[in-house]
Amino acid sequence: MTLMAEMNQKALNLGIPLSVHLDLTYRCNEQCVHCYLDHDDHGEMTTDEIFGVLDQLAAAGVFFLSLSGGEVLLRRDFFSIVEHARKLLFNVKVKTNATMIREKEAARLRQLGVEQIQISVYSHRAQVHDAITKLPGSLDRTLRAIRFLKSQGLKVSISNVLMSGNFADQQGVIELAKELGVAYTLDPTITPKMDGDTSILGLRIANSELKQIFQNEELVGDVAEFCAPPPPPGEDVMNGFPCSAGHTSCYISPYGDVFPCVQFPLPSGNVRRQRFLEVWRHSPQLNDVRSIRARDLPTCSTCSHVGTCTRCPGLAYMEGNMRGPSTADCEKSFQRTGIPSANMLKKAWSGLAGPLIQIQGLANSAQIPSVSQEANQLTAEKSALRSNAEFLPISGANKQSGRIVEAL
Amino acid sequence: MAEKYIARSTEIAARMLGGEMMIMSAQDSTFFTLNEVATVIWQAADGCTPLSEIVRGKICQEFEVDAEQAQRGAERFVDELSQHGILLVSERPLIDSSDPEIS
Numbered sequence: 038m039t040l041m042a043e044m045n046q047k048a049l050n051l052g053i054p055l056s057v058h059l060d061l062t063y064r065c066n067e068q069c070v071h072c073y074l075d076h077d078d079h080g081e082m083t084t085d086e087i088f089g090v091l092d093q094l095a096a097a098g099v100f101f102l103s104l105s106g107g108e109v110l111l112r113r114d115f116f117s118i119v120e121h122a123r124k125l126l127f128n129v130k131v132k133t134n135a136t137m138i139r140e141k142e143a144a145r146l147r148q149l150g151v152e153q154i155q156i157s158v159y160s161h162r163a164q165v166h167d168a169i170t171k172l173p174g175s176l177d178r179t180l181r182a183i184r185f186l187k188s189q190g191l192k193v194s195i196s197n198v199l200m201s202g203n204f205a206d207q208q209g210v211i212e213l214a215k216e217l218g219v220a221y222t223l224d225p226t227i228t229p230k231m232d233g234d235t236s237i238l239g240l241r242i243a244n245s246e247l248k249q250i251f252q253n254e255e256l257v258g259d260v261a262e263f264c265a266p267p268p269p270p271g272e273d274v275m276n277g278f279p280c281s282a283g284h285t286s287c288y289i290s291p292y293g294d295v296f297p298c299v300q301f302p303l304p305s306g307n308v309r310r311q312r313f314l315e316v317w318r319h320s321p322q323l324n325d326v327r328s329i330r331a332r333d334l335p336t337c338s339t340c341s342h343v344g345t346c347t348r349c350p351g352l353a354y355m356e357g358n359m360r361g362p363s364t365a366d367c368e369k370s371f372q373r374t375g376i377p378s379a380n381m382l383k384k385a386w387s388g389l390a391g392p393l394i395q396i397q398g399l400a401n402s403a404q405i406p407s408v409s410q411e412a413n414q415l416t417a418e419k420s421a422l423r424s425n426a427e428f429l430p431i432s433g434a435n436k437q438s439g440r441i442v443e444a445l
Numbered sequence: 446m447a448e449k450y451i452a453r454s455t456e457i458a459a460r461m462l463g464g465e466m467m468i469m470s471a472q473d474s475t476f477f478t479l480n481e482v483a484t485v486i487w488q489a490a491d492g493c494t495p496l497s498e499i500v501r502g503k504i505c506q507e508f509e510v511d512a513e514q515a516q517r518g519a520e521r522f523v524d525e526l527s528q529h530g531i532l533l534v535s536e537r538p539l540i541d542s543s544d545p546e547i548s
């Protein structure tokens with residue numbers, strides 16, 4: 038176990054929030070097509086309020102602090118906030134589009150001892166990047182800023198959100214990152230908007246493109262190992278919890294709302310009304326999240342992928358049930374291994390049973406000569422199965438799906 | 446041997462976690478954890494208290510160890526951390542540039 042993993046385990050055992058993601062604003066000078074935020078200012082925390090939150094986070098034991106937005110540099114007090122955070126000795130990571138960073142800002146970030154700057158780049162071609170950000174000239178400004186930051190000796194990482202519109206430029210961004218001497222991370226996840234609007238999900242890359250990513254040695258390392266069928270899950274997997282959200286990390290919005298994670302919008306408290314530690318320790322929502330183990334997930338616990346899946350409980354929550362599957366992750370597990378998830382089989386099963394009821398209705402009508410005797414039998418058999426399934430509790434129906442997975 | 450004054454670098458992140466100090470160097474992202482004794486020295490590194498005084502006043506008293514042995518251990522610890530740039534060492538008092546109380 039690495040030293041960092043040991044510390045993570047220790048924080049988990051002690052119930053310490055090791056990392057916090059704090060959004061300073063939702064305002065932005067870019068208007069990215071895939072952005073899930075409402076960019077209007079609905080009453081951001083003041084400088085003093087943020088200082089107070091940072092003091093509380095330090096006292097609670099937070100070590101890793103991500104400052105993000107919106108565009109953080111739109112806050113006039115951004116550098117005062119970073120300065121305060123660094124005085125409190127947080128390990129600070131800043132997420133930005135970097136369009137407002139010039140020599141002076143880069144030098145200040147270096148002087149303040151910021152650990153890393155994460156910058157969104159969607160393409161190596163201005164026409165593609167700028168069409169996504171809807172800010173003409175944005176790629177030029179961002180790349181210039183990366184050079185300023187690098188010349189200061191800062192660690193920079195390019196974050197490439199992949200969509201159908203920029204998938205073809207992925208290799209170009211990898212090459213660009215190499216040329217600039219910065220790290221590259223890829224994110225194929227597009228999430229619904231904060232108000233639940235799912236229209237932007239149409240920007241997601243195609244499943245075949247997801248498969249191409251999983252077959253790219255440069256990104257995943259050993260492809261055979263990465264795409265191997267999942268090993269049968271052991272007790273440790275079934276007793277494990279999904280991710281760090283609510284266990285050793287959480288998210289705070291510009292309005293002081295606390296959530297388990299930036300991608301898990303379950304309202305859990307507000308630091309304007311409560312002390313941070315009161316929310317962290319006693320929020321019924323966070324305690325509910327913490328209580329969930331893999332064995333408690335009705336569908337996923339029956340799935341062969343349960344031990345290796347990247348299932349995000351936040352995405353599952355946005356689909357309506359934080360104990361349910363996340364279909365985006367089902368698709369990833371499937372494209373990676375070629376093995377359908379329990380959720381897919383369950384849906385296929387109910388899809389199969391649904392039309393059968395309609396066929397039964399038609400078959401019962403003597404006026405339909407095209408329905409063969411054989412088809413009638415099949416219909417009757419399956420509809421009997423369907424009616425059995427209807428009486429089974431959900432977990433029982435899922436067990437059937439589980440058996441299908443094992444048989445494959 | 447010349448007296449040593451030690452101060453914490455400002456180029457680090459640090460936090461107490463269950464009695465141990467976690468430290469990460471912003472220069473090279475090296476991650477350290479300090480045991481209880483090392484944590485006491487680290488917290489006392491205010492740039493103006495001589496190392497020998499920290500050892501006598503804090504380490505020997507709190508941990509009941511032999512002064513010479515404690516001094517040798519402290520010197521080794523200080524050398525190692527200074528090599529990674531997370532402790533600044535001088536033969537003269539340093540101005541304390543790292544005021545904050547580390548939670």
Ligand code: SF4
Nearest residue numbers: 280282298300349351
């Ligand atoms: S899996 Fe989802 S909820 Fe968990 S930390 Fe990752 S993004 Fe957040």
Ligand code: SF4
Nearest residue numbers: 337340346363367378
């Ligand atoms: S593949 Fe789908 S059903 Fe299986 S564990 Fe992942 S999210 Fe759950």
